[in-house]
Amino acid sequence: MSPELVFWYELALKMALTATIVVIVSVTVERSGPFIGALIAALPTAAGAAYIILAFEHPPGFIAAGAVGSAAATAAVSIFCLVYAVLAQRHGLVLSLGVAVVLWFAAAAALRLNTWTPLTATILNLVVFGITVPLSWQYRTSGPPARFLRTPYDIPLRAVTAAIVVAVVTTASHSIGSFASGVFAVFPIVMGCSIVILHPRVGGVASASMMAHAQIALNGLWLGFVALHYLVAPVGVWWAYVLALAVCIGWSVLLWLIRSRKWLA
Numbered sequence: 001m002s003p004e005l006v007f008w009y010e011l012a013l014k015m016a017l018t019a020t021i022v023v024i025v026s027v028t029v030e031r032s033g034p035f036i037g038a039l040i041a042a043l044p045t046a047a048g049a050a051y052i053i054l055a056f057e058h059p060p061g062f063i064a065a066g067a068v069g070s071a072a073a074t075a076a077v078s079i080f081c082l083v084y085a086v087l088a089q090r091h092g093l094v095l096s097l098g099v100a101v102v103l104w105f106a107a108a109a110a111l112r113l114n115t116w117t118p119l120t121a122t123i124l125n126l127v128v129f130g131i132t133v134p135l136s137w138q139y140r141t142s143g144p145p146a147r148f149l150r151t152p153y154d155i156p157l158r159a160v161t162a163a164i165v166v167a168v169v170t171t172a173s174h175s176i177g178s179f180a181s182g183v184f185a186v187f188p189i190v191m192g193c194s195i196v197i198l199h200p201r202v203g204g205v206a207s208a209s210m211m212a213h214a215q216i217a218l219n220g221l222w223l224g225f226v227a228l229h230y231l232v233a234p235v236g237v238w239w240a241y242v243l244a245l246a247v248c249i250g251w252s253v254l255l256w257l258i259r260s261r262k263w264l265a
Helices: 003-030 034-041 046-057 060-087 093-111 118-139 154-185 189-202 204-217 219-235 237-264
Strands: none
Touching: 034 189, 034 204, 034 237, 046 060, 046 154, 046 237, 060 093, 060 118, 060 154, 060 189, 060 204, 060 219, 060 237, 093 154, 093 189, 093 204, 118 204, 118 219, 189 204, 204 219, 204 237, 219 237
């Protein structure tokens, strides 16, 4: 088989894998309340698909270094969520999401100005979330999601956009390096697709509620990537993936248990 044909087969596999994961997760988010939806949306879904593919194409050291980039870039995702939540209260989809995406890219670009370690990435997240979590508190609501009529392009939109992002990141990883690959792996594609679908149907306030709830849940994301960085060497890439995912899921489960006990009290 020619190298060109192998490349296209691999690219198709990347896009199919990503599309499947993102569609399953985003449909689950759509049918949940803002809190549960945020817990799911904050999990490393598209990022997980990207990292699975990266593991087949790069050595363990690349994965460990990329995890530091993803941990640092989680702070940019938090900024994305806050900006959208604030703007969506009074503005439409294009302006609210557009400004949030632009600021995510600006924050991601700013990360390149420093050499990051797991410690400095941790400090960055503690500082950023220490600001964004309190500022997002007023935009949180509770209860079941509003009902809306699905249109024919909803699921294809999620599948295609997520697949393109992951395909670009993994294909470009050979030239942009481990840190940048890790940064772009956590581009908020699942959240962005959910916003595109929810905002016009349930309104900006309801859509922003999920982004506001996601702030605390996102802490599990950077914790998982820090764990991944340290686990790759001692246990290998694949076990490191499993354990890092367990950290992310464990954080979300902990938040769910805390909320459940509070409501039952």
